[in-house]
Amino acid sequence: MVLSRDRWLRWVGKPVVHALAAAPLALLAGRTFWHPELLGANPVTTIIDQLGLWALRLLLVTLALTPLRYLTHSSAWLLYRRLLGLWAATYAFLHLLMYVVVDQRLDIRVLLEDVLKRPWITVGFAAVLILLALTVTSTRGMMRRLGRRWQTLHYGVYLAAVGGVWHYWWQVKKDIRAPIAYAAVFALLMGYRGARRWLKARSAPATAPGRI
């Protein structure tokens, strides 16, 4: 049987993307339970940091799909958008969960103090809450139910990304080179969107006179 291109993208592409997105988590879990020495002298911090970094990386990959769609004139990329977004959210939840449950042992007083008193934690916490809202409303049923409000809500992904990068930047003590790199990638992805919109708006009256 010969698969059509669309079926290839679905039946082969999706499992491959799932596997790639899950690989860092599988690696971390394997190290945690079987080779903790590979996580260094402070494994809790290593795990929390790695989960947070992968959340941010996958969020940026998700946000890269729209530019890729326009640059390659192919909407195939969009097949993987929800899937990657959900993986980014999964890493973000596990990042928060590790900090709340394993590091701080559900100590509500400490957690409240951290979220309320330390802006970098406030920002990170807010970003995870946004991702939670997006995850809950990611189903087709919710899309139908929310109608136009769904799109408005899901623009929240940009806020979550801003929050994520900001949280990372603020968390670093002194060497901000890595956070700068993440911020630059995010700015590039947003800049592309802005530039495209601007160019379209400029050329729209000439090419689409019927849209009055």
Added chain:
Amino acid sequence: MRYRRDLEPKASEITPEAIWQDRRAVLKTLAASGALGAAGLAQAASTPTGRVLNAPRNPAYVADEAPNSWDDITTYNNFYEFGTDKSDPARNAGTLRPSPWSVTIGGEVETRGTFALEDLLKPHPVEERVYRLRCVEAWSMVIPWDGFPLADLIKRLKPTSKAKFVAFTTLKDPVQMPGQRSGVLDWPYVEGLRMDEAMHPLAFLATGVYGRALPNQSGAPLRLVVPWKYGFKSAKSIVRIDFVEHAPATTWAVSNPHEYGFFANVNPAVDHPRWSQKTERRIGGGVFAPRIATRPFNGYTEVASLYTGLDLTKWF
């Protein structure tokens, strides 16, 4: 040197060497028989290395806690001169040449000049002390240091009555210390103590750890250890000791004065703006160990009298 005018005013046994040696022998046998996986090799790497110091333990200064492993102590370091990641110093410190080494003594002191390290250290018998080390980043270790009291060196150098502070300067050499090619901190690294702090019997100059000469990433060949203060006060790879009238401008306090003070005494009641100081994560406990409570002055409350009348919230 820059100054800060505003500041004028029962022991758990360390694994005996016989056991390390024995473990190495066991691992060698295993390796020879081909029965050893990657995990086993990682363990083998934790055998202490370097020149043996044969320093007797001073039982008056032995923390009542199990010391961290050689591996933890020598692979998890904040030493920005070799990179900002905790694993960077162990990887990059091979370029440091701790011998020959000289130290310059300057300022308000009778014995001034540049001395070969051996000559400076010769009169001081080396002893072992097991101290807790609390990092400002809310993690901690227990470390068996080899060295001698800072006060002994100071007394021998005879500071003048004008000497109110002691400043310690780390080597500045971007060839030996590749991390200094980045401007992440204002090099060279400078730390300092008030004279009464420096003269306290707990203040220690270390030349070794675990009975071996200091590895490069731990601050070879000479470093400060001030166990009641956050780790960043303990300057590494020292090339200058200056006796000064005014508080020196210390590196982290200059870099971010809202977050790091001159005193930097371990204090669970004064939070760092970005994290709580009430608890700490003891390195070596593994993934599922709980955090432990941080104690005032890292448990070394005998230093409290140095700070009578000082508002520790303001002078953090």
